[in-house]
Amino acid sequence: MAIIRQQFLSKLIDSGNTLAIAKYNIKRSDFPTSSEQDAFDFVVKFSSENEGKAPSYATFVANCPDIEYIPGITDSFDYLARQIKEDVGNREFAKMVNDELTDKFGTLPFAELTEWLTKRVERIKLEVRTGVPSITDITTSGDRFLAEFRSRKSGQSFRIWRSKFPTINSQVGGYFSGNTYAWFARSGRGKSVMVMEDAIESAFQGAVVLVWSLEMSEYEWMARAYSSISARVSDSTQRIEGVDYTVGFDNRALLMGRLDDGFERGLEQFISMLNEIIPGRIVLRASDSEGFMSRSISQLEADIREIDADVVVVDPIYLMDFEANTSRVAGGDVAATSVKLKRLAGQTRAVIHLVTQAEEDASEKGSDGVREMRPPKRAELKKSKAILEDAANVFGIDTLAAEGRGVIELGKGRNGGEDARIELVYLPNYGIVQEIEASTQAEQFAGATGF
Template structure:
């Protein structure tokens, strides 16, 4: 049997570095034998009682003969290596104990598959967290230039991270697109097109670039989300000619007609043909979990990570974040639950190298209509983000949205830009019933007024 616990304690006695136990997160329960656990307790207590000094070799050997916890001279393996091996062995013991627990069979027989798997996953996740080392790797920016160049070349080759381009040219011009490892937040007042914009730019556009996109549509049914998506995708292909307020558009299948099951016979035939060829039209994939998806009961960070890894997603849409199962509010402050969730989402984006688009709500503005009852386009400012400012702080960029659907126009405003672009306004054509959401061509508009 490997003696990594004895090697670690012996190295601490030799080097006098008792703080290694704290740095690496080593606990008494990580050791395989009772003797090693006692030796760990002795070293820790001795250092606490003697100003941080470790016991001498003679003291340690006198206290712990070989049959209890052998001293091993000349250990040259690093603390990091010994800690990893010790933690790995502890994790395997804990896993074996869990799987051999007589209660496991009882739970398997009495719980549903979903309940059993959820319970088992939580217990395995606890073991994973408890047997993780606190090993920290520091980078010297002067001497580790080779590491930087390797990452630079990997990014150049597209193997380290990805940039998914926005549908809107102005956003690409300002921020360069959506970088893997980042979260991006979209917000608007109720009913102003948040879900439509994120579907267009976060999900469908990325899928047309070859991305695997995971969508958590927490407010919409599967049918409603798919109907909107089919309108948008068919509009990109210009499958329908629509005259809207006297203007001819290359459009998609009408969303309301799809929702109500009222396509004309001609359009219904064309729509069925469109659906049969959809896999050939989209280079990537869109994987949907919606409000009414069967078995979609766990909606927290752990489940989202599991879904990302199972689907190997490149891009993730969470719409909206406030319908997720929030992390515990351990800070005991208002908004602490969503703040903790936002931080975990940011970390998750980095760990999985995904782009995560988050949708949230802005505060309502009772004064946005003038005395004549007319409302002008005014995307909300960052101060109007509802629920928690943590979303703003954690996101690489935030996008305020406002639309006037009856006028067929809208605006996206960059409210914060880690890589620039703050206060950029993107004017858009907004006709979602026909799947038309695109940036306004200002050059074409100006040409209309040229004599």
């Protein structure tokens, strides 16, 4: 393959400039011999000192005597760059297998070995990229736009998943495939419940939903989900503070394994019918799921592609295996992870819901010790502001579980809706989390038992 690298350098000389180096992501490390590296260094140095120009044939030959200049190369830079990168990939892969993998095989647990192998292969893939293969000129790409428009119209390449909460649909249009959405609240205020409600709502619309529940066990998440799902299809009503509600299975009773005989039989019948009740699928990976060792971006992508997920929940983002903090600034690891998640949403055309935490507020209680509902503002987003910047919408949450009340506030809206406020009935112990009319008096819920 030395001939290809010499052809590339020779074509640079003939072209009179070095633009192809940056365009096709050609690096010094792509040249394996010292003479080739010296020639590459000379061309780059000459270019930097001469306004991007390549050295002349005579100058190149005089300074790089060990490299053969080949005149009249007709192959394109694109072809030559791809061949160079192909050789780099083969060399790197052989090195990984022969030198690195041999040392790690048998010394690492299989899960860690596969994680290392995945990351190593991903790094090789990045090293052999030749840059952006094409550029879209909007004045000449109308046919491509129309094809995508028709594909979206038919629901083939683009989906909007409706929220359970009507105000979110009216203000931002629902959840658009290819976007990330961030939910945040102070600790213990219902972040996971809210996101779970919309994940279930998407499954009722036929979506394949992937849930990474990184704090809760499988049983705990399923108990909450079964309460919510059963409330949607239940014919059981219960009067709570003078209001009749259609309720699902008691979540606390499920967690404690203390349903009475009648409800236990109902639970068995409900579970046997879940495939008929839910048009879509909900695939769960929880904190105690067997074999769930890696919480990396690459593992999430593998899970999304394996089940062809439409909607994804990562709850919470700060328990993922973060990307490397190459920026060396505080929060850089979360920022890098958030950027990768945004890219992943675009590449997989999935909706990705991210859950994170808000800064605690020591002054949220008044002098009388009573706390008012106050959803956190965007400035209170904990861990990294990159989550705010990358998300299409950010939803601040607060609840008063003892009063059966909650609120969602749109803190950022790329497509509108910023500062919209959604008042909720919040009784998740009975599977009830729903929007109420703004005029409804919150006092009617006072004293209701929340979760």
